[in-house]
């Protein structure tokens with residue numbers, strides 16, 4: 001009797017030990033995790049997407065300063081520039097606090113593909129569309145390494161990159177690379193295998209878009225025609241004005257072709273990126289050797305914005321358009337000014353079509369589309 005009592009008590013105790021085991025192990029794991037974190041090894045754990053982006057954006061401040069500084073009227077504060085970059089990425093929606101399901105493990109690598117241009121071509125739209133792809137990891141803000149921060153060194157640049165797993169592509173976009181004289185040599189010395197994507201847009205519309213951006217920051221800016229013409233009577237175009245110079249695509253491309261063969265480039269039509277985003281994304285994914293994951297089911301046309309928007313951008317489950325500084329109305333420019341500018345660009349455009357083997361159709365465009 002006494003013995004069976006003991007046995008029952010022992011069995012009961014045994015069962016209790018069993019049920020406590022999982023709790024015991026969980027506590028040990030939690031303890032190890034805490035110890036691990038206190039020693040600073042938690043960096044590779046997923047952090048909120050917003051967190052990662054804002055960290056980067058505090059490091060990279062000057063977005064469009066170079067072009068506008070030349071006009072001597074760029075006085076936006078660093079803080080407002082940070083805010084603008086953030087709003088480009090997030091629109092007016094509050095930043096999502098979703099935990100990124102994309103990996104935050106793996107290694108930081110140099111980008112295998114870079115969107116090198118052109119300013120106001122639609123580069124932000126392209127990068128945000130690409131970021132939905134599970135095999136693409138990209139820096140949100142523009143690093144400006146190959147034009148402004150090259151002296152910081154390649155390790156600094158690599159550290160800006162997100163971590164990638166085997167098979168994932170690292171990307172960044174900085175549209176000013178396309179017009180930077182030293183950029184081709186510098187990119188080449190990082191890797192001759194870098195794939196180069198250039199989003200091109202009708203240079204006349206691009207110039208007006210560029211001017212619109214500067215005007216939004218400096219309302220006292222001279223008129224477009226004042227800046228575009230060296231001599232209004234003769235109609236001589238001022239090619240030293242960056243808004244004009246950037247659009248001479250053939251000239252900038254020549255500089256890149258001294259280092260990279262044509263097969264390394266993909267030219268994306270900025271116009272088609274708006275009218276047929278899925279079609280243009282198909283070409284981009286093929287060029288990058290990616291599965292065609294981003295398709296028309298990812299886009300919807302937002303009537304209010306007048307542009308395609310994403311149904312589910314990276315790190316969010318809500319539909320989102322690009323920010324207010326993307327797709328904004330342009331000021332009315334006199335049609336004769338636009339016509340003159342169109343004449344100016346025609347030979348350069350034709351040369352560019354020959355070089356790329358692709359007619360972008362800008363010279364068939366009606367002038368009223370340019371404003």
Ligand SMILES: Nc1ncnc2c1ncn2[C@@H]1O[C@H](COP(=O)(O)OS(=O)(=O)O)[C@@H](OP(=O)(O)O)[C@H]1O
Nearest residue numbers: 119120121122123124125209307308322326327328
């Ligand atoms: N989906 C979508 N939504 C909004 N805007 C779009 C889109 N696709 C292309 N675009 C066009 O992108 C133009 C801005 O180009 P970038 O992003 O290259 O500008 S920047 O150089 O980074 O400042 C921007 O120029 P503007 O229209 O002059 O604002 C747009 O026309």
